[in-house]
Amino acid sequence: MAYTKYSLTPANNTAAPPDGAPEGMLPSAVNDTMRDMMAQIRDAGDGIRDGTYTMTAPKITGGTITGATFTGNTFSSPVISGGTINNATIGATTASTGAFSTLSATGATTFSGATVANTFSSSGATITGGTINSTAIGGTTAAAGKFTTLEATGVTTVQAGTAALPAITTTGDTNTGIFFSAADTIDFTEGGAAVGQFDSSANFKFNSGYGSVATAYGCRAWVNFNGTGTVAIRGSGNVSSITDNGTGDYTVNFTTAIIDANYNVNGALGGSTIQAIDIGNLSTVAPTTTTLQFLSRGTTSGTPIDATYANISIFR
Amino acid sequence: MNKRIIYPTDDGVAIIVPADCGLTIEEIAAKDVPVGKPYKIVDGSDIPTDRTFRNAWEFTE
Numbered sequence: 442m443a444y445t446k447y448s449l450t451p452a453n454n455t456a457a458p459p460d461g462a463p464e465g466m467l468p469s470a471v472n473d474t475m476r477d478m479m480a481q482i483r484d485a486g487d488g489i490r491d492g493t494y495t496m497t498a499p500k501i502t503g504g505t506i507t508g509a510t511f512t513g514n515t516f517s518s519p520v521i522s523g524g525t526i527n528n529a530t531i532g533a534t535t536a537s538t539g540a541f542s543t544l545s546a547t548g549a550t551t552f553s554g555a556t557v558a559n560t561f562s563s564s565g566a567t568i569t570g571g572t573i574n575s576t577a578i579g580g581t582t583a584a585a586g587k588f589t590t591l592e593a594t595g596v597t598t599v600q601a602g603t604a605a606l607p608a609i610t611t612t613g614d615t616n617t618g619i620f621f622s623a624a625d626t627i628d629f630t631e632g633g634a635a636v637g638q639f640d641s642s643a644n645f646k647f648n649s650g651y652g653s654v655a656t657a658y659g660c661r662a663w664v665n666f667n668g669t670g671t672v673a674i675r676g677s678g679n680v681s682s683i684t685d686n687g688t689g690d691y692t693v694n695f696t697t698a699i700i701d702a703n704y705n706v707n708g709a710l711g712g713s714t715i716q717a718i719d720i721g722n723l724s725t726v727a728p729t730t731t732t733l734q735f736l737s738r739g740t741t742s743g744t745p746i747d748a749t750y751a752n753i754s755i756f757r
Numbered sequence: 758m759n760k761r762i763i764y765p766t767d768d769g770v771a772i773i774v775p776a777d778c779g780l781t782i783e784e785i786a787a788k789d790v791p792v793g794k795p796y797k798i799v800d801g802s803d804i805p806t807d808r809t810f811r812n813a814w815e816f817t818e
Contacts, residue, residue: 677776685772688811694789
């Protein structure tokens with residue numbers, strides 16, 4: 442810009458006309474100097490109006506810029522304290538860092554390569570792709586929705602539910618499933634009616650023709666063996682071995698010990714004669730938590746005889 | 758498991774017949790043979806099938 446040839450100090454603009462107005466300049470040069478100044482003013486004005494003038498350090502400390510378009514400019518730390526941003530793309534290939542106190546969108550909102558932190562609230566957000574990582578889903582009011590696959594690496598919590606509306610159920614049969622009727626209790630329901638329960642004492646209760654949900658007492662060990670000829674076990678559960686102590690004298694050894702020796706023994710013996718089981722009598726010893734010794738006695742002779750079919754079951 | 762564990766008793770010999778319980782014959786011997794009793798692991802075929810005089814059987818090392 443040629444006007445920069447002028448000095449900001451009036452007394453210094455003493456160049457030869459028309460670039461300056463020195464003392465004693467000829468009157469004939471005055472009009473030339475004025476015409477030059479007019480041209481310089483016009484040039485500066487046109488430069489600002491047409492955008493060809495570069496302001497190296499402009500300072501706009503007030504006022505309003507109306508109807509202006511900023512193109513290709515970078516604002517390093519603008520403060521927008523009001524107004525509206527319309528038809529603008531926020532962000533680029535490199536996500537910017539920033540925070541909005543409130544961000545509202547009335548149309549579709551796409552997060553590409555973005556991290557949504559803290560609280561994201563939406564009355565009808567649809568996430569159609571991508572991955573949700575390290576995110577807490579849900580709140581005081583559970584949302585309705587479906588996941589094709591839902592995996593949790595931490596604790597998954599559901600409501601307690603009822604027999605009519607179990608907390609864990611299946612599509613189309615919502616009155617059948619699992620619910621939690623009390624602390625430390627797991628319940629099962631079918632058709633809206635409670636049919637089973639693990640109570641807070643770890644008792645398993647179910648209605649299997651009982652007419653009500655009642656505690657089931659399980660068989661803790663059983664064995665069926667042949668005590669004659671080649672003594673052999675036909676089948677067993679929680680039995681590590683049987684010991685052939687002599688004629689009609691056997692010991693059942695439990696794989697896992699029974700909680701105490703006050704268990705119930707059911708025995709059925711069969712062979713060449715009618716036989717009866719004899720526990721804790723004569724040569725046998727009292728039941729223990731790990732073994733049960735018994736005699737197979739002939740009901741007529743009373744002497745021990747081998748049993749072809751020895752069936753023992755332990756209930757506790 | 759066609760193995761048997763035999764050990765002496767006051768009256769003769771006891772024969773342990775293993776069940777299919779997931780334990781090895783050695784584990785069953787360690788668990789079911791009375792503490793301090795010597796025992797042997799033998800084939801089931803080594804045990805007589807005629808038990809007429811079962812109470813007269815004896816344990817030999």
